[in-house]
Amino acid sequence: MTALPNSTVIAVIGAGTMGAGIAQVAAAAGHSVLLYDAMDGAAAKGRDGVARTLSKRVASGKMDQADYDALIGRIALADSLAALAPAGLVIEAIVERLDVKQSVFSQLEDLCGPEVILATNTSSLSVTAIGAGLKRPDRLVGMHFFNPAPLMALVEVISGIATDPAVAQAIYATAAAWGKKPVQAKSTPGFIVNRVARPFYAEAQRVYQEGAASPATIDAVMRDCGGFRMGPFELMDLIGHDVNFAVTNSVFDAYFKDERFLPSLVQKDLVDAGWLGRKTGRGFYDYADGAEQPQP
Numbered sequence: 101m102t103a104l105p106n107s108t109v110i111a112v113i114g115a116g117t118m119g120a121g122i123a124q125v126a127a128a129a130g131h132s133v134l135l136y137d138a139m140d141g142a143a144a145k146g147r148d149g150v151a152r153t154l155s156k157r158v159a160s161g162k163m164d165q166a167d168y169d170a171l172i173g174r175i176a177l178a179d180s181l182a183a184l185a186p187a188g189l190v191i192e193a194i195v196e197r198l199d200v201k202q203s204v205f206s207q208l209e210d211l212c213g214p215e216v217i218l219a220t221n222t223s224s225l226s227v228t229a230i231g232a233g234l235k236r237p238d239r240l241v242g243m244h245f246f247n248p249a250p251l252m253a254l255v256e257v258i259s260g261i262a263t264d265p266a267v268a269q270a271i272y273a274t275a276a277a278w279g280k281k282p283v284q285a286k287s288t289p290g291f292i293v294n295r296v297a298r299p300f301y302a303e304a305q306r307v308y309q310e311g312a313a314s315p316a317t318i319d320a321v322m323r324d325c326g327g328f329r330m331g332p333f334e335l336m337d338l339i340g341h342d343v344n345f346a347v348t349n350s351v352f353d354a355y356f357k358d359e360r361f362l363p364s365l366v367q368k369d370l371v372d373a374g375w376l377g378r379k380t381g382r383g384f385y386d387y388a389d390g391a392e393q394p395q396p
């Protein structure tokens with residue numbers, strides 16, 4: 101199966117941390133992109149964020165002004181789900197809740213043509229379960245980007261029990277054509293990376309909760325001595341605690357409450373406080389005044 105041609109319109113639903121980045125990736129690959137978000141102003145904010153990031157590349161001479169103009173010009177804002185009908189591939193990157201994702205996909209089924217591929221960027225929900233209520237679950241596939249989507253190479257292509265192998269192949273080829281390193285996996289809880297990474301977050305939070313060391317110390321050890329690009333606390337702040345906590349809960353539930361995946365009360369506290377990490381200016385660290393470097 102070959103990649104979707106550049107003439108295919110890509111719709112992205114959810115213009116937050118991931119959706120905006122995915123829109124950038126698809127537009128950079130030459131596709132026209134329709135970006136939609138249910139929250140007023142969020143799609144424009146998402147595109148503005150992409151423009152801000154890329155304008156720094158223009159300023160530093162890493163990107164031509166003409167390429168910048170063309171890329172940003174390829175991202176159009178959509179004001180309803182119905183406006184996504186011209187898309188050949190819809191990538192959903194909304195809140196990590198099964199009921200909300202199911203509802204969006206069942207609305208899309210009635211709005212989009214029969215050949216449209218429906219993809220979810222879910223981090224941990226079952227692709228099989230998301231597709232369960234659909235008339236055509238065979239065209240639903242996981243297309244799991246990593247954060248930040250424009251920089252991270254990996255894309256997990258996740259097949260649910262009903263996913264048509266040709267659909268998974270098309271998404272695999274498309275991700276590769278977009279310069280990514282795709283990997284195929286079945287829809288098991290957490291897929292590959294979010295399953296393997298759970299103990300990285302959980303044990304770090306337990307070490308902190310037991311008073312053994314601070315987040316800054318643990319991060320420094322893992323980053324500077326352990327060879328990880330980011331420590332667990334700075335990475336959770338980047339991901340967003342609402343998202344990371346939802347993923348842990350989902351993996352915990354999916355493995356029948358196996359205590360290896362027990363969610364952290366420290367992280368629950370951050371979610372309850374609305375301290376969601378970089379995106380809200382505060383998480384384990386303080387990003388006051390847009391500080392690039394977190395303050396412990």
Ligand code: NAI
Nearest residue numbers: 114115116117118137138139193194195196222223247339
């Ligand atoms: P986010 O909170 O930054 O953005 C989500 C956006 O979706 C918000 O702008 C919200 O207004 C919008 N939204 C919510 N419900 C909607 C609906 N019914 N229709 C249209 N828009 C809606 O979340 P983020 O981090 O971008 O995560 C999105 C998805 O990507 C989740 O499924 C998450 O698990 C997954 N993901 C997140 C990663 C991360 O590091 N944050 C990494 C990989 C996947």
